[in-house]
Amino acid sequence: MPTFRLVRRSLTALGISAVLTVGIAGAADATPPGIPSAATAKSNLATLTVAPDGTLDGYSREKFPHWIDQGNSCNTREVVLKRDGIGVTTGADCAPTGGKWVSPYDGATWTAASDIDIDHVVPLADAWRTGAAKWTTAQRQAFANDLTGPQLIAVTDNVNQQKGDKSPDAWKPPLTGYWCTYARMWVGSKYKYKLTINSAEKTALTSMLGRC
Incomplete structure (x- = not known):
């Protein structure tokens, strides 16, 4: 049986606070x-x-064209929102009209797609620093819109913003129980695209995989 705690998420732009329930387990x-x-x-x-x-x-970021058309009036972001959500309904333009999303990085549950970012597991800037600078625009577009590998995932927007372009030695998901999966995704994407890793990154990934 999962346990829950309350987390207060500040919505500074609106001058209010919203309380959401987070499933820890x-x-x-x-x-x-x-x-x-x-x-x-x-x-x-x-x-x-x-x-x-x-x-x-x-x-x-413009050198990695992303959220491209995927057919049926859907772009890449919308495809991932539907894939990673629960009971997602969409309008004729493929924009979500209902459903919910559980962010594996922090365990938060959201019912508004605007609260969800599609994270590039290996950030675009990290990819640039580790090999993508030499790619063609077409190769970078394929990386930024990869729906067949572990490179895109729906997560809480402000958690994704905290991550920025950091590699695992500098940032890990708040939920330590997800570190094994996150490391597996990170390595899977770097391996698929033949990107390099630095020594601190390798040490962090080795430690995270040790939790599996």
Whole structure:
């Protein structure tokens, strides 16, 4: 039986506070495809090239065209919102009109799509620093809209903003129980796209996979 606690989320723009119920022990519902097993992730981590991160010279999010059209009037964000949500209903334009989302990073449950960000598990800026600067625009677009790998996931918006472009040595999901899965997703994406990792990142990932 999951336990719950109350978390007060400040909505400063509205000058009010909202209280939401967070399931601490509940199972997360957002599950991207292609998450490697712990054993595979550990094996893949050992093969990743360890190198210092490159610079952000020349980087911009516009060089990773994202939320592209996926057919049926849906863009990538809308596809992930429907995939990772529970009982999601949509209008003719594919925008959600109902449903709920459980963010696995912090356990929060939301009923408004505006409270949800689609996180790039390996942030676009991190990808740029670790190999994507040399990619074509088409390759960066494929990475930023990947619906077949563990690269996109629906999470609480302000938690995603706290993460920013940090790698696991600098940021981990607030729920420690999700660290194993997060590390598996991170390694899976870096391995799929042949991106490098730095030594601190590898140490953090090794530790997180040790929880699996």
